[in-house]
Amino acid sequence: MLQDKKIVLGVTGSIAAYKAAELTREFVKRGAAVRVIMTGNAAEFIAPLTFQTLSSNAVHSEMYPVINDYNLAHISLAEYADIMVIAPATANIIGKIAAGIADDLLTTTVMTTRAPVLICPAMNTNMYENAIVQENIMQLTSRGYLFMEPGYGKLACRSEGQGRLPEVSDIVEEVESILTVKDLGDERIIVTAGPTREPLDPVRYITNYSSGKMGYALAIAGRRRGARVVLISGPSALTAPRGVTFVSVSSAMEMKEAVMAHLKASTIVIKAAAVADYRPATRLASKMKKQAGPLTLSLERNPDIIAEIGKKKGKRILVGFAVETENLIENARAKLIDKNMDLIVANDVTQAGAGFGYDTNIIKILDRNGGQVELPMMDKIAAADRILDRVKDIIAEKGRK
Ligand code: C5P
Numbered sequence: 001m002l003q004d005k006k007i008v009l010g011v012t013g014s015i016a017a018y019k020a021a022e023l024t025r026e027f028v029k030r031g032a033a034v035r036v037i038m039t040g041n042a043a044e045f046i047a048p049l050t051f052q053t054l055s056s057n058a059v060h061s062e063m064y065p066v067i068n069d070y071n072l073a074h075i076s077l078a079e080y081a082d083i084m085v086i087a088p089a090t091a092n093i094i095g096k097i098a099a100g101i102a103d104d105l106l107t108t109t110v111m112t113t114r115a116p117v118l119i120c121p122a123m124n125t126n127m128y129e130n131a132i133v134q135e136n137i138m139q140l141t142s143r144g145y146l147f148m149e150p151g152y153g154k155l156a157c158r159s160e161g162q163g164r165l166p167e168v169s170d171i172v173e174e175v176e177s178i179l180t181v182k183d184l185g186d187e188r189i190i191v192t193a194g195p196t197r198e199p200l201d202p203v204r205y206i207t208n209y210s211s212g213k214m215g216y217a218l219a220i221a222g223r224r225r226g227a228r229v230v231l232i233s234g235p236s237a238l239t240a241p242r243g244v245t246f247v248s249v250s251s252a253m254e255m256k257e258a259v260m261a262h263l264k265a266s267t268i269v270i271k272a273a274a275v276a277d278y279r280p281a282t283r284l285a286s287k288m289k290k291q292a293g294p295l296t297l298s299l300e301r302n303p304d305i306i307a308e309i310g311k312k313k314g315k316r317i318l319v320g321f322a323v324e325t326e327n328l329i330e331n332a333r334a335k336l337i338d339k340n341m342d343l344i345v346a347n348d349v350t351q352a353g354a355g356f357g358y359d360t361n362i363i364k365i366l367d368r369n370g371g372q373v374e375l376p377m378m379d380k381i382a383a384a385d386r387i388l389d390r391v392k393d394i395i396a397e398k399g400r401k
Helices: 017-029 048-055 073-080 091-099 105-112 125-129 131-142 168-178 213-224 252-263 305-311 328-338 380-398
Strands: 006-011 033-038 083-089 117-121 151-154 160-164 188-193 198-201 204-206 228-233 245-248 268-271 278-280 299-301 317-324 343-348 363-367 372-374
Touching: 006 017, 006 048, 006 073, 006 105, 017 033, 017 048, 017 083, 017 168, 033 048, 033 073, 033 105, 073 105, 083 091, 083 105, 083 168, 091 105, 091 117, 091 131, 117 131, 117 168, 125 131, 125 160, 168 213, 188 213, 188 252, 204 278, 213 228, 213 380, 228 252, 252 305, 268 305, 268 380, 305 317, 317 328, 317 380, 328 343, 328 363, 343 380, 363 380
Parallel strands: 006 033, 006 083, 083 117, 188 228, 188 268, 198 278, 228 245, 268 317, 317 343
Antiparallel strands: 151 160, 198 204, 278 299, 343 363, 363 372
């Protein structure tokens, strides 16, 4: 979350400036305080009042405003910022920063701040590809300025190519990531997520209600904290998170294969997927025909992926989930021991605000020493962070590091 984070957003004169309004709104929605600096050209594209209203703060643009309270804006904003974001950033602003020019409020604030500066270019493809712009970006990158690559697609100048402002959701995620302490930088995490689909014939399958949200949240939280993450996901409506290796699978057998292929390189395995325990014994090559009377399906057991990992986990930390509708703790504890997990996350899906499809969860985290952390309802990213905190504790206890 960006709760109480202080963001100084620089908006420059690109047609994508209107998207900075949405960006401001998203930052504010996540609890951040936003101060907007607009260049003179930005104010030609979008009215300062828009940002003033969305950020509930006055918009800064003048270097020498007539003020009662003597507080130099470029110094105070530079010191105020936990992060500066320039979105959209034109070729001009990038060039000015690279050259050390400080002739307006935005460039002087960038020059003064010690906070990380994230620059999100948006411009015509030819401008972006121009060697001068590219050299400026390289030079600024080597000096520690952070850049996001512009996206491909249709541009305002009616051409198509690279130059679109990165998606607002991606910019927000990048800011979240930059502001997160990298305490899992040495870890390589496999996360499984979502349901599996067990095919019966070419048009039918058996599945469950898992949405994938808890697993995706774990992948996002792990990546923000610096881990390299492989997310192995069954069918889900969610978009693959930025910055993780995404492996899409369908059946439990495919999931097992993908997990085993990545197991060797991993240090932590978190199995949040709702893997089907059974699959149809035969997958028909053509569509099953209706018949008179009832139909009995023959199912066979799927491999228990986590139990197999448990047998050869070595020094890896293994985390499982127990989704139950009754005797939650007893069932979870039995699975924790039987499958040689280090932690199990117990999830009573009968409670409102917990389990499949929700953005929140109510979890209990059980360890092998009989310890149990009971957490109140919280959003799934926050819950993911608490799970990762417990993983860190176990790593410390086991003395791997
Ligand atoms: O299905 P069960 O409740 O035993 O699932 C507990 C844990 O085992 C979960 O973490 C789930 O991802 C994992 N599991 C698995 N392979 C299966 C079934 C479950 O890895 N075939």
